[in-house]
Structure formats: structure tokens, C-alpha cells
Amino acid sequence: MSAKSFEIPKRAVWEAWKKVKKNKGSYGVDEQSISEYEENLKSNLYKLWNRLSSGSYIPPAVKAVAIPKKSGGERILGIPTVSDRVAQSVVKDLLEPILDPIFHENSYGYRPNRSALDAVSITRNRCWKYSWVVEFDIKGLFDNISHKLLLKALSYHCDNPWILLYVERWLTAPLDSGNGDVVERIAGTPQGGVVSPILANLFMHYAFDKWVERSFPEIPFCRYADDGVLHCKSQEQAEILLSQLRKRMREVGLELHEEKTKIVFCRMNGRHSTYQLRIIS
Numbered sequence: 001m002s003a004k005s006f007e008i009p010k011r012a013v014w015e016a017w018k019k020v021k022k023n024k025g026s027y028g029v030d031e032q033s034i035s036e037y038e039e040n041l042k043s044n045l046y047k048l049w050n051r052l053s054s055g056s057y058i059p060p061a062v063k064a065v066a067i068p069k070k071s072g073g074e075r076i077l078g079i080p081t082v083s084d085r086v087a088q089s090v091v092k093d094l095l096e097p098i099l100d101p102i103f104h105e106n107s108y109g110y111r112p113n114r115s116a117l118d119a120v121s122i123t124r125n126r127c128w129k130y131s132w133v134v135e136f137d138i139k140g141l142f143d144n145i146s147h148k149l150l151l152k153a154l155s156y157h158c159d160n161p162w163i164l165l166y167v168e169r170w171l172t173a174p175l176d177s178g179n180g181d182v183v184e185r186i187a188g189t190p191q192g193g194v195v196s197p198i199l200a201n202l203f204m205h206y207a208f209d210k211w212v213e214r215s216f217p218e219i220p221f222c223r224y225a226d227d228g229v230l231h232c233k234s235q236e237q238a239e240i241l242l243s244q245l246r247k248r249m250r251e252v253g254l255e256l257h258e259e260k261t262k263i264v265f266c267r268m269n270g271r272h273s274t275y276q277l278r279i280i281s
Helices: 010-023 034-039 041-054 082-102 116-127 147-157 161-172 196-215 235-251
Strands: 062-068 074-079 132-137 221-224 227-232 262-265
Touching: 010 034, 010 041, 010 082, 034 041, 034 082, 041 082, 082 147, 082 161, 082 196, 116 221, 116 227, 132 235, 147 161, 147 196, 196 221, 196 235, 227 235, 235 262
Parallel strands: none
Antiparallel strands: 062 074, 132 227, 132 262, 221 227
């Protein structure tokens, strides 16, 4: 009989390490680089596997790194340690085959064998059929995801106790700014974490994708992570849809980025309108 609390194959940790090494990336709060981690690789991976398997693994704080945004201001990335990235990769590799098949066909961000170019292509084709578009962007998606709603969705699709345990610990791991300030997190999943994109997609699957499918089944849409478009046949339909979308986002604890959220008329030969592209406030 195994003495470990959880059955986690050592091979899974090894495969996760190979992906972390390939993806490179900066160091976390411990300032240990990938090359430094590799110097004592066998021991480091064994310690990680042992702690994961025993249920004693506690994720370290996430390093906060400010990245300039093209539109101005800054975006805060949360950079885990190398070891924590390996641990998150183990979980991501197990979650992806479970969650990706349930994701909507019109969801394109952070998914295998899908790209931004695919999203642009399908959107362009639909603009020939639909004259109006609601273009939306969610303000600070990764920072504002409700832990309660996310864990509820995850537990619906995954009954693996150690995955649920560690995802919850990652969600609440503190953010270390490097100047002595360590901030406890009550919402969000660090943008920069290995497991964060698939968790964000799961949240948006229910917060947006399924909501559109249920409430506006006649509306085609395309979502890429935290932004997307919805195609409408009239200005009136677009106005109503945007109003309902804003309400829906508030219900799940999110907010539309008003400067990036617009109603757009798709002007082309044989299709005319006096409507001017404008931001809806």
C-alpha cells in the first residue's frame, strides 16, 4: 500500500519540467533561474514530487512584475518560481484533456491547435454576413476572477482531490512586489502562471460563452481570452446585446473596459449606414 496521500506519477513531473525548460522564462521570488534549478535537477524534481504526492506542497509567493501596456499604464504579471512552474505544468497537463473538449468552438485563446489568426479569419468571414459587431474587452480579467465561481466550475468537471487542492492554493498564493510588500489575494489568478490561462478559459466558458449560447443562440461570437466580438444584424440588436453583456459581466464580478468596448458598423460595397464607430459609455 502506498504511503503517499496522492498518486502522482514521477513521469508527469519530468514531462512538466521539460516543458518549463523549453518555455524558458524569468526567475520568481527565490531568484533561482532555470539553469540553476537544473544544476541539482534530480534532487529538485524528487523533492517537488514528494511534496506534491504527500499533500504538503505550499506554493511560494508569486513575484509581481510590472509590464508596460501599449495603451499606457502597466500590467502586473505574476511570475512563479521555476519549481512552482513545474508543479503547475503537472496540473495543466492533466487538466487540458479534461477541460479543452468542453470549451466552446468559438473560444480561441490559450488553446492547443488554435491561434489568433484563426479567430481573425472566422471573424472576417462573419462580417460579410452580419452588418454590426459588438467588440468587447474585459478589464483586468486575470486580476478579478472569482475564486468561488472558478472552483465551483472546476469541481464540476474534475473530481481529482489533489488537483483541486493545489489549484485553490495557487489562487490564494500571495503576490510579492519585491519591496517588502506581500499582498494576499482574494480574487484572480496570476497572469504569468502556467495554469492560469486554462483556469481563465474555464471561468469565461461559463461567464460568457455558455451565457451567449443560452441567452442569444442566434448571435455568432468569437472570443480570444479576455476580448472578442459578437455579430448582430441591426444597431438595435447590438445596443441591447451590449447592455445585457455589461450586466452579465457585473453578475460574475467582471467589468467591461469601456474605452475598448465598441459597437461597429461593418461598412462595405452595397452596405451603408450613417452610423459612426463610437465607444459606448
